[in-house]
Amino acid sequence: MAGDTFYKEIRAAGGAYKWHCDGAWRESTSGKTVGVSNPATRAREYEVQACTQAEVDEAFAAAKAAQKGWARTPLWQRAALLHKVAALMRDHAQPMADCLVKEIAKPSKDALSEVIRSADLIDYTAEEGLRALGEGALLTSDSFPGQTRNKLCLVSKVPLGVVLAIPPFNYPVNLAVSKLAPALMAGNAVVLKPPSQGVVAGSHMLQCFVKAGLPKGLVNMVTGKGSEIGDYLTGHPAVNCISFTGGDTGIAISRKAGMVPMQMELGGKDACIVCSDADIDLAAKAVLKGGFSYSGQRCTAVKLVLVVKEVADALAAKVAAGVEKLRVGMPEDDCDITPVVSESSANFIEGLVEDARQKGAKFLTPYRREGNLIWPTLLDHVTPEMRIAWEEPFGPVVPIMRVASADEAVAHCNANNLALQGCVFTRDINKAIAISDAMETGTVQINAAPARGPDHFPFQGFRDSGIGSQGIRNSLAMMVKTKSTVVNLDKDSYASG
Numbered sequence: 001m002a003g004d005t006f007y008k009e010i011r012a013a014g015g016a017y018k019w020h021c022d023g024a025w026r027e028s029t030s031g032k033t034v035g036v037s038n039p040a041t042r043a044r045e046y047e048v049q050a051c052t053q054a055e056v057d058e059a060f061a062a063a064k065a066a067q068k069g070w071a072r073t074p075l076w077q078r079a080a081l082l083h084k085v086a087a088l089m090r091d092h093a094q095p096m097a098d099c100l101v102k103e104i105a106k107p108s109k110d111a112l113s114e115v116i117r118s119a120d121l122i123d124y125t126a127e128e129g130l131r132a133l134g135e136g137a138l139l140t141s142d143s144f145p146g147q148t149r150n151k152l153c154l155v156s157k158v159p160l161g162v163v164l165a166i167p168p169f170n171y172p173v174n175l176a177v178s179k180l181a182p183a184l185m186a187g188n189a190v191v192l193k194p195p196s197q198g199v200v201a202g203s204h205m206l207q208c209f210v211k212a213g214l215p216k217g218l219v220n221m222v223t224g225k226g227s228e229i230g231d232y233l234t235g236h237p238a239v240n241c242i243s244f245t246g247g248d249t250g251i252a253i254s255r256k257a258g259m260v261p262m263q264m265e266l267g268g269k270d271a272c273i274v275c276s277d278a279d280i281d282l283a284a285k286a287v288l289k290g291g292f293s294y295s296g297q298r299c300t301a302v303k304l305v306l307v308v309k310e311v312a313d314a315l316a317a318k319v320a321a322g323v324e325k326l327r328v329g330m331p332e333d334d335c336d337i338t339p340v341v342s343e344s345s346a347n348f349i350e351g352l353v354e355d356a357r358q359k360g361a362k363f364l365t366p367y368r369r370e371g372n373l374i375w376p377t378l379l380d381h382v383t384p385e386m387r388i389a390w391e392e393p394f395g396p397v398v399p400i401m402r403v404a405s406a407d408e409a410v411a412h413c414n415a416n417n418l419a420l421q422g423c424v425f426t427r428d429i430n431k432a433i434a435i436s437d438a439m440e441t442g443t444v445q446i447n448a449a450p451a452r453g454p455d456h457f458p459f460q461g462f463r464d465s466g467i468g469s470q471g472i473r474n475s476l477a478m479m480v481k482t483k484s485t486v487v488n489l490d491k492d493s494y495a496s497g
């Protein structure tokens with residue numbers, strides 16, 4: 001069970017959380033710290049080290065050195081380590097979940113489920129990696145015209161080297177392990193840059209790796225503001241791969257990064273298309289859960305409802321009735337709607353709402369804000385002239401746009417640069433597939449709200465929503481490269497039966 005001493009070493013005597021390099025939790029030589037404020041109180045909750053560029057260099061050097069031995073570690077031993085990490089995360093889940101409540105105002109139940117979901121992801125990755133990485137291919141030359149079988153090509157999957165993992169604030173544990181677990185299983189080392197809001201939960205998560213017997217230097221965590229050390233990290237010559245989840249920052253990184261493979265999971269404007277033959281109760285429940293879970297701070301949140309006019313009144317009424325029942329308050333009380341992550345985020349959300357008001361949106365619920373706490377806001381009669389028809393609030397605001405047809409809805413979706421997920425509600429499977437085919441987004445959910453989970457499903461964004469694909473198998477695949485070893489024989493080799 002969780003013992004008080006389990007997490008003790010991650011925090012300095014003065015109270016600031018440490019960074020981690022070459023097997024040790026350390027205080028930075030910068031002598032500076034970065035504050036982590038509690039979104040609910042806006043008071044400083046934690047302090048973390050503000051690492052220097054020299055410490056970033058140390059982290060990469062330690063990773064590079066450790067990766068050499070790790071790449072020669074048998075797959076079953078890599079899997080065994082990951083299983084130990086998962087077990088420790090389960091045993092010591094509550095303190096990590098408590099950090100999520102304080103750092104990012106995640107409702108307490110959701111906070112605990114993020115930790116458990118992360119342990120499950122790690123276990124699944126270990127097993128998937130054993131199978132996927134334990135096999136390669138053998139090609140014979142004679143399948144190509146003019147050749148005989150005197151060349152045998154052994155195709156193997158080799159690690160990339162050092163993966164730079166950068167998760168976002170809203171899933172600082174789950175979207176960290178969704179990078180760490182495949183990276184390690186594939187034989188890589190990792191430099192982790194956790195989000196400033198979520199860094200302490202991330203430190204607790206890393207301690208589970210350390211206590212499980214992580215080889216020193218294999219995962220190094222650099223703490224500090226992305227705006228201060230981020231560019232140095234992503235431009236570092238020792239980076240062999242960047243796995244990033246976040247907003248437009250990822251677009252800037254992809255334009256500056258060197259010749260390295262990238263996995264980018266970026267913003268979304270996930271649309272919910274409701275057809276005239278939809279199950280309106282089902283659609284309303286999906287809009288409620290999809291639009292307001294974790295106060296809309298999910299890249300896969302429902303961020304625009306496109307409903308055909310014939311059923312718009314019925315849908316809007318049902319969703320509005322559901323919004324009335326949402327509990328608004330503090331994450332410790334497990335409320336449905338809790339404060340958004342920062343004042344700047346709340347201000348951005350408010351800007352979108354006021355723009356919609358000025359341009360004639362109808363408020364089905366009153367807009368109300370106290371500090372970072374924004375009451376769930378449902379807007380109707382939204383038009384393309386409004387910013388909220390296109391931009392991602394990342395907050396508890398759901399706009400309803402009434403359309404003449406599903407085709408009009410699809411056209412609106414495809415005109416957005418953001419193309420992560422979408423969903424469609426209809427009782428006609430042929431219509432559903434036709435609409436899914438037409439929607440140019442990474443995922444389309446039929447008769448359910450958008451979601452990344454379960455975590456073994458492929459998860460990717462198109463256009464400005466991402467590069468590459470996540471999901472355990474795809475992450476494993478992108479964190480290796482292919483190597484061919486060709487055996488040239490002095491005579492043909494036709495193995496006989």
Ligand SMILES: NC(=O)C1=CN([C@@H]2O[C@H](COP(=O)(O)OP(=O)(O)OC[C@H]3O[C@@H](n4cnc5c(N)ncnc54)[C@H](OP(=O)(O)O)[C@@H]3O)[C@@H](O)[C@H]2O)C=CC1
Nearest residue numbers: 168169194195196225226230231246247249265266267299
């Ligand atoms: N597609 C997906 O799966 C997801 C997408 N998102 C998107 O992310 C946004 C909200 O999350 P948020 O964390 O605020 O996103 P940000 O893009 O602001 O930050 C993401 C991560 O990048 C770091 N970072 C910031 N600047 C730099 C830099 N110059 N170089 C390297 N790293 C940097 C941040 O560190 P720091 O915190 O210190 O700034 C954080 O760890 C929304 O747009 C949301 O849609 C969020 C979750 C999932």
Ligand SMILES: O=C(O)[C@H](O)COP(=O)(O)O
Nearest residue numbers: 171298299300451452453
């Ligand atoms: O970061 C996010 O918002 C996640 O990718 C969403 O994951 P979920 O759909 O499983 O909540």
